[in-house]
Amino acid sequence: MTHKERKQQWKARIEAYKVSGLSKKAFCKQHNISIRQLYYWLKKESMKEEQANNTI
Numbered sequence: 001m002t003h004k005e006r007k008q009q010w011k012a013r014i015e016a017y018k019v020s021g022l023s024k025k026a027f028c029k030q031h032n033i034s035i036r037q038l039y040y041w042l043k044k045e046s047m048k049e050e051q052a053n054n055t056i
Helices: 003-020 026-029 033-053
Strands: none
Touching: 003 026, 003 033, 026 033
């Protein structure tokens, strides 16, 4: 899997998490992913959003 594909996959997972209404732990268990991975990608996304907001 390329880096670009991985980013797209996690972007979709984060969106699914946000609309799921599940806790982080429950979402990770349901989707068989590590909670550490979810925290990592959520942090990465929030940093990207902060940068976008600061450039406006």
